[in-house]
Amino acid sequence: MQSLDRKFSLWTLAWPVFIEVLLQTMLGTVDTIMVSRISDDAVAVVGFSGQLFGALTTLFMTIAGGAGILIAQRIGSQRREDARTLAVMAITTSTAIGLLISFLLFSEARSIAKLLGLSAELLPLADTYISYVGGGMFLAAMTAALGTAIRNTGNTRGPMYTGIVINVVHIFLNYGLIFGKLGMPEWGLFGVTVSDNSCRLLSVVILLYMFRHSFERTIRLRDYLRFDVKLFKEILRIGWPMGVNMSCWVFSQLAIYSFIALLGSKELAARTYMNTLESFCFMLGYAFALAVQIRIAYLYGEGRTREAYSAAYRAMGLGLLLVMANALLLFALGRPMLGLFTSDPEIVAMGVSLLGLNLILQPGKMLNMALGNALNAVGDTRFTMFVSIGSLGIIATLCSYGFGIGLGWGLIGIYACMIADEYVRGALSLWRWRGRKYLNRAAAPHAVPHSGSSALSAG
Template structure:
């Protein structure tokens, strides 16, 4: 038990997640720098398309995220076979959903670009990027499900090491295939799509090997045919509100990118560059938020509710310090960083105007991530869904259009709406966590010492 406690400690879980997220962020930055050498239009297409991909990934990350919480809870309550079955089902179902998404994106890329209002001059580039990167979404689905399952067993180092290796390979392939270096053909944006899918495939092979040995019994091929309806219903009970929550966020971002597309390609490019820079601000906070979700789920499974309650505030405190420090650093060097991406003075000016607002945005984002993940960890996923439906629908989406497009405030108006949304959801999540509804329920359901383990209810 002590070894499991160490395995599920906040710092043990958080630092590998941070390294992994840092590498992903750096990779995204390198990608953006390399793509910007093709053209600002290419950057706009990549940023726009990635918002679409993020929206669609919620269809399979719903399963992976719900299963991940239950895996940690089952391990906390000493039920490893259930945890193993949950993990296998999450991989199987996520892959099936990913295959369906890949089929649609590969064959309907032009229709999707037209539907979402992408400028006509960007259609040829979007045909390439949406078709080929989107066609490999089933690999992204497998990677997400495998990585989530592995992390929620307490092994956050394995995905980290995989991320280090894959990121290095990705940088080399991007450099070679975009610019025709080190013996590769010069394929431009097409090279980015080849590099992305090659790295996804390699990641799947590595994580599959790791996944096979993540539980007491080795996972074998026939296990992927097993389906436990009762456990799957539990995944859906926790997962579907999380899926709606994630969908609200990514679709609001997609809507915002559509509004920016209405404003012009330069506004779209500026937001894409700023999105890349902002990633450095919240990555440490995100690492603590993800780690505390795993830890609270494990403690909740063991009915250690007081420790679970305190863990959320500990993660929030560390996260706030880190994101504020990062946001201040970005404010000081942001202009120089933007100059790495583009020499267009209008795009740089737009980005610089957002650096101060980012200092206000990041604490709200950290509050929302930490307390929202804490609520999800104990199964209170419907509450986070309800506040996301309201805040993201009204504040982040409707008000962004009203202020940014309708009243002509542009990027600044949209950014203020994003800030307001984060603080509203964060404050409501804090209020709910302080009420201890699910923690008190677990306390009342606790089995007296010596009578065996109890699994707290996660019904909603």
């Protein structure tokens, strides 16, 4: 039991997640710098497409995310065979959803870009990028599901080591295929798509090997044919509100990108560059928020509700300190860092103006991430779903259009609405967590049943 406690401790879970997210952030930064050498239009297309891919990712992350929480809960309650079955079903279902998404994006890339309002001059680039990167979304689905399952067994180091390998390979492939270096063809933006899909495939191979040995019994090929209806209903019960929650966020971001696209390609490029820089601010906070979700789910499954309750505040406090330190550093170094991406003074000026607002945004984001993940970990996913529907729909999306486009406040108006949304969702999550509704239920005898019925049926 002590070894499991150490395995599921906050720091043990958090630091590999941080390294993994740091590497992903650095890769994204290098990616953006390399793509910016093609053109600012190419950067705008990559940023715009990223929002589209994020929106569609929620379809398979609904399954993977719900299963991940249940895996940690089952391990906490010593029901490891259930955890193993949940993990296998998450992989197979997510892969099937990913294949459908891949077919849609590969066959209808230009139509989708037009539907989302991308300007005519960007359509040829979007056609290339969306069709080929989108065509490999089933690999992204497999990677996400495998990584989530492995992390929720308490092994956050495995995905981190995989991330190290993939990042190194990705940088070399990008450099070679974009610019025609290292004996590779000069393919520009198409080279980015080849690099992305090659690295996704390598990631799947490594994680599949790791996944086979993540449980007491090795996972065999025939295990992927197993389907437990009762357990799958549990995944859906906890997962579909998480899916709606994630969908609200990514679709609001997609809408916001569409609004920014109305302002012009320079504004779109500035927001894409800011997305890259902002990721350095919250990556530590995100690591603690993801780690505390796994830890609280484990403690909740074991019935240790007092420890679960205090774990959320500990993660939030540490995250706030680290996030603000990063935000202040970024504010001090923002102008020269923006200069790494573009020499356009107008884009740099827009980016610098957003860096000050970022100091206000990041504490609200940390509050929202930590407490929202804590609620999800105990199965209170419907509450976070309803909060997201209201706040993201009204404040983040409708108000962004009203202030940014309708009143002509531009990027500043849109950013102000994003800040308000984070604080509203964070404050409501804090209020809900302090009520301890689900924790009080779990504290009762037999709160987590030992049958196939849902541990979260009250949700």
